[in-house]
Amino acid sequence: MNRLADKVALITGAARGQGASEAELFAAEGARVVVADILDDPGRETARAVGGEYLHLDVSAPADWEQAAAFVRESFGRLDILVNNAGIAPPRPARFDEIDLAAHLRLFDVNVHGAFYGIRAMLPLLELGHGASVINVSSIDGLAGVGSMASYVASKHALTGLTRSIAIDLGPLGIRVNSIHPGIISTPLVQTVGPARIARLQRTVGRQPLGRMGEPQEIAAMALFLASDEASYCTGAQFTVDGGHLAGPYREPPADPDETLD
Template identity: 45%
Template sequence: MGRLDGRVALISGGARGQGEAEARLFVAEGASVVIGDVLDEEGRKVAESLGAAARYVHLDVTQPEHWSAAVGVAVKEFGKLDALVNNAGIARYGALRDFPLADYLKVVQVNQVGVFLGMKAVVEAMSAAGGGTIVNISSAGGLAGVTGTTAYCATKFAVRGMTKVAAIELGPLGIRVNSVHPGGVDTPMNDQAADIDLDFSEDPNKKLPLGRIGRPEEVADMVLFLTSGESSYSTGSEFVLDGGMLAGPLF
């Protein structure tokens, strides 16, 4: 038996990176998944590779109607929706004093407003299913500041706060809501960090207690735990996987 047998999940940003790893793991553990993304070609390929247990939908997380359509696909194709992974996110890097307002607002729209719209969109379907789980992907940057990431950290702190409010409000409906806080993870978005104008003489991940960057599959494992019954008494909580980044001063 799989750890998610009979579950139906919607995963935003599921075309690559962490979202793809989550979709593949969920299907392997018995779930049906709706993969949402704006990367249509990549998303369709992932869904096709997963067979009958997966569907792809074009999902711009800043658009309420896209969320409604994605939830509709889950219910129509698989009969219900009882899990959401708010995984979609973007990053823009730069020093505070030079950071363009337009870039700041774009990050807010995707990372913060997108999570708000996603949670709002699934409440009715999850209630009809008798409850469910929401996992919001925040960041270690939602727990501590990171140089060059004003907009990103602001939104990830917001995700942390929204998660707690949603857990309080949705708990009586049988819906658990938790946030996941990865450190650096080896994904395309992490590659953008090279644009930050900082003088690293070596890979900063080597300074972590675990001495390496994280893997998408490790994030997927945590999300699986929070979506499964194994975390049945956890809600409104923060789950950190950062290789020890936040344990204390590293140098």
Template identity: 40%
Template structure:
């Protein structure tokens, strides 16, 4: 009788108790995943770093601002997360490749990549945009992403697949007369992601794009300073009646990187409060 009672108690604790815990324990959206985030030192990238780590990912943070990365990574580690920083200049292909290689050195694999870094353009019309502006938009907002995606995919391929999310812009989906070079490169990035999704899908690599609308970041602050009234105009043309928060954009990226979006690839997801509708 004693043995039977002990067995029944153990059986209940092991099976029923496990079911109860599984029902109530929080499950991180990105638990067990290694995720690289470019442009991670501020704005959407920094918000993504904190969110992805809270959702269980081991994050590697890349940016030119290594001091900011150090502070961000230390804060994540203080909360019990896993985070490392690496210097990365998206305008320098060798620097981009080295940043992805650092992920390999640290973790031996890559499950997700959030290619978020971007260079802003000085506001102005098409015929007032300098050759230097166009070259910089190409180098950072397109070629940098091209380089990152190829290196990331090579590392993901070794592990049997992964997911890539690129940050584009609402300005890539319509005329962008105030930021024409920025909008053009972001539109090219949308096309690149679609091509990559078709090319790498058979290898288990999903590629998607998010197009944020007006988001309260340092880039918008700079645009507002250069052209007062920008924020007011954005809010007025956004059905939800407000700017987005970086954390809200990061939430969309987290979902696309997660296994819950396992059938989503080649998509462009608007995160713009309805402004592009």
């Protein structure tokens, strides 16, 4: 308890899923939490539940980030933790030359530019923070290629590169910048992809070493570590939370529920 005592945290995409779990855990560990999202009703509910503040924030809009910085400055005077959790996935898998251009650009606006705008806008407040930490939530798809997902994968690779480069820039200021790379996590985003893709995901996780989807709380636990002073010597690094997905090769699933694996 109190691993984040007196720290101020802003978490984007925090109305539900991983972001909401991060907000809940951070608040339980003593942080003052700003829940930021474009989903106003669930966002306000999450903020109420954790005893924090709610802020409407479209991460792809620089003006929204400037307003967010003004809010944090007026309310807290500094920022210790920035979690760039907000992100979107493509509407459906498609070969790269079949991807809608507007959808391609939107992925970059949210997944990459959103973090870039946020770190820039919050930098003066992070400089006033107590060993400030920036956490960019990327994906295992930011570390490997995936067929029929070129735009999404490229956006997550870009976020990985952004993390490493900004960590070099901000290290001399005492600000740490790291990325988390979740595997297949049971979030509202995953749960709404449709029965066919859910079945495909279930087959995939069945072949992973741990053989199941991750839970939002497991991503929140990694975010807590990176936000805390326990990670004081970690910067510019990538932390996978993927049930062994990238370890490979995958195991063969049992033929029936009663069969065991050696």
